[in-house]
Amino acid sequence: MLSSTEYIEKIILEVKAKNPHEAEFIQTVEEVLPTLKPVFDKYPEYIRMNLLARFVEPERQIMFKVPWVDDNGITQVNRGYRVQFNGAIGPFKGGLRFHPSVTLSIMKFLGFEQTLKNSLTGLPIGGGKGGSDFDPRGKSDGEVMRFCQSFMTELYRHIGADVDVPAGDIGVGGREIGYLFGQFRRIKGNYENGVLTGKGIPYGGSLIRPEATGYGIVYFANEMLKHEGDTLVGKTIASSGFGNVTWGVCQKATEMGAKVVTLSGPDGYIYDPDGVNTPEKINYMVEMRNSGRDKVKDYADKFGVEFFPGEKPWGRKVDIIMPCATQNDIHLEHAQMIVANGIKYICEGANMPCTNEAVTYMMSNGMVVGPSKAANAGGVSVSALEMSQNSMRLSWTAEEVDTKLHQIMVNIHKNAKDAAEFYGFGYNLVAGANIAGFDKVAKAMVAQGNF
Numbered sequence: 001m002l003s004s005t006e007y008i009e010k011i012i013l014e015v016k017a018k019n020p021h022e023a024e025f026i027q028t029v030e031e032v033l034p035t036l037k038p039v040f041d042k043y044p045e046y047i048r049m050n051l052l053a054r055f056v057e058p059e060r061q062i063m064f065k066v067p068w069v070d071d072n073g074i075t076q077v078n079r080g081y082r083v084q085f086n087g088a089i090g091p092f093k094g095g096l097r098f099h100p101s102v103t104l105s106i107m108k109f110l111g112f113e114q115t116l117k118n119s120l121t122g123l124p125i126g127g128g129k130g131g132s133d134f135d136p137r138g139k140s141d142g143e144v145m146r147f148c149q150s151f152m153t154e155l156y157r158h159i160g161a162d163v164d165v166p167a168g169d170i171g172v173g174g175r176e177i178g179y180l181f182g183q184f185r186r187i188k189g190n191y192e193n194g195v196l197t198g199k200g201i202p203y204g205g206s207l208i209r210p211e212a213t214g215y216g217i218v219y220f221a222n223e224m225l226k227h228e229g230d231t232l233v234g235k236t237i238a239s240s241g242f243g244n245v246t247w248g249v250c251q252k253a254t255e256m257g258a259k260v261v262t263l264s265g266p267d268g269y270i271y272d273p274d275g276v277n278t279p280e281k282i283n284y285m286v287e288m289r290n291s292g293r294d295k296v297k298d299y300a301d302k303f304g305v306e307f308f309p310g311e312k313p314w315g316r317k318v319d320i321i322m323p324c325a326t327q328n329d330i331h332l333e334h335a336q337m338i339v340a341n342g343i344k345y346i347c348e349g350a351n352m353p354c355t356n357e358a359v360t361y362m363m364s365n366g367m368v369v370g371p372s373k374a375a376n377a378g379g380v381s382v383s384a385l386e387m388s389q390n391s392m393r394l395s396w397t398a399e400e401v402d403t404k405l406h407q408i409m410v411n412i413h414k415n416a417k418d419a420a421e422f423y424g425f426g427y428n429l430v431a432g433a434n435i436a437g438f439d440k441v442a443k444a445m446v447a448q449g450n451f
């Protein structure tokens with residue numbers, strides 16, 4: 001039988017050979033699998049069962065055309081996806097991303113990460129992801145609605161409250177979920193409100209879901225700092241993006257005594273030394289995102305702060321880095337600047353916001369890294385709480401949801417820390433999150449036979 005190292009290397013080579021054009025999917029597999037070595041040392045029977053080969057292959061990958069009519073009466077065609085990655089511990093669960101950069105590789109990397117993340121939440125949800133290369137930028141409300149209706153006209157047959165439960169991600173917020181839900185209900189003729197999460201409050205949404213990802217990231221960062229005998233109070237944070245996740249981070253960081261001093265967009269970044277920390281500033285971010293102008297410079301113009309065109313905020317001397325925009329936002333050269341600035345903490349908000357080289361460099365230089373699959377699990381956790389409320393036909397108060405969210409994030413940090421320590425990694429949350437997430441899925445897969 002192969003040793004655990006040989007087995008992991010073999011699976012990585014197979015993934016590369018089978019998916020040669022899927023750079024992001026290969027990247028996440030190359031990051032996660034080597035950290036699982038001690039698990040395969042402990043359970044060599046997993047090698048005989050070829051568990052990893054089954055784990056890296058999605059259960060189902062659905063690709064479909066999405067024709068829709070634009071405001072000029074022209075028919076446009078986009079590509080839709082739903083990757084049902086792993087359903088061993090519950091219905092597939094994960095967001096929908098509408099962004100021109102969407103490819104099958106991106107859907108698969110997100111579905112793979114989501115499987116581990118959802119396991120870490122401790123809630124009964126499998127991993128999936130979907131979306132389209134549709135670009136919402138500059139589209140009218142009517143165009144977005146017609147696109148969503150066409151997207152759901154195919155997707156509805158693959159999802160269900162006990163089958164697969166999509167939600168939002170980049171480019172998909174409350175408006176899009178509303179249009180998708182309306183079309184699902186119209187086609188199915190029933191009121192299966194647990195089929196989507198991130199819904200509006202009047203039709204089965206959960207309080208705190210829009211804020212949950214950002215709140216969870218700050219709760220997770222708080223645990224990281226506590227572990228180091230430190231506190232969030234008085235800390236400065238460099239964040240990227242100005243979307244849903246950054247918005248939640250700004251709110252909770254302010255509440256906990258820290259301040260976010262940078263935001264970024266496709267045009268550059270802004271530096272606000274006083275912090276993005278007043279209702280006026282935080283609400284303006286939402287206005288900027290909803291306007292579709294997609295320029296963070298608007299913030300600098302309105303509040304009289306500095307704007308750095310074409311630059312990323314990673315050269316700023318702050319206490320904590322929180323990338324909240326998209327994947328591979330932080331490369332090795334950014335990591336080198338971050339380390340050179342003596343920054344100790346990075347807590348990942350976006351999915352896979354750092355390249356593998358950047359993470360390795362920061363960790364080997366003593367930084368504490370909170371990996372996205374643990375740190376940003378608050379969003380999907382509250383989605384799962386939304387599913388629970390829908391099943392029970394009741395609604396919890398904002399305080400109830402926030403208290404549960406906080407506890408879930410504390411547990412995720414503890415489980416990742418404990419798993420890392422148990423397997424000899426020390427305080428390595430990257431390895432710990434991978435192992436703790438994998439452990440539960442692996443046990444469920446083994447129990448369910450050769451599937």
Ligand SMILES: NC(=O)C1=CN([C@@H]2O[C@H](COP(=O)(O)OP(=O)(O)OC[C@H]3O[C@@H](n4cnc5c(N)ncnc54)[C@H](OP(=O)(O)O)[C@@H]3O)[C@@H](O)[C@H]2O)C=CC1
Nearest residue numbers: 169170171213241242243244245266325326350351376379
């Ligand atoms: N919403 C949620 O509940 C959760 C989201 N996440 C992750 O958090 C991150 C942000 O999501 P969210 O805030 O919901 O999304 P939004 O659509 O609200 O905001 C996304 C932000 O990221 C930027 N962005 C997106 N794609 C790219 C790209 N290819 N290049 C440069 N910038 C880009 C956007 O700018 P632009 O308009 O220029 O694209 C925007 O500022 C994503 O990685 C997402 O997967 C993780 C867990 C849950």
Ligand SMILES: O=C(O)CCC(=O)C(=O)O
Nearest residue numbers: 094095167169379380383
């Ligand atoms: O709420 C959800 O189901 C999905 C959230 C999501 O897409 C993510 O965690 O990356």
